[in-house]
Amino acid sequence: xxxxxxxxxxxxxxxxxxxxxxxxxxxxxxxxxxxxxxxxxxxxxxxxxxxxxxxxxxxxxxxxxxxxx
Numbered sequence: 001x002x003x004x005x006x007x008x009x010x011x012x013x014x015x016x017x018x019x020x021x022x023x024x025x026x027x028x029x030x031x032x033x034x035x036x037x038x039x040x041x042x043x044x045x046x047x048x049x050x051x052x053x054x055x056x057x058x059x060x061x062x063x064x065x066x067x068x069x
Contacts, residue, residue: 023052023053023054024050024052024053025049025050025052025053025054026053026054026056027045027049027053027054027055027056028056028057028058029041029042029045029055029056029057029058030058031057031058031059031060031061031065032059032060032061032065033061033062033063033065034061034063034065035061035063035064035065035067038065042055042057
């Protein structure tokens, strides 16, 4: 499993400096009720990208997916 980067606080951008938000790659993953596959999906994405990245997960699930990532 690939280790995720340190989280930034996207909900409060004032806590992040401009340098913290400068990535080589930005990826947005939309999740809706994928609790059975979310870990596998995220690991697959992380294995195929460079080390300097931003991963945004949009999750509106009601199936417990949020607990799995």
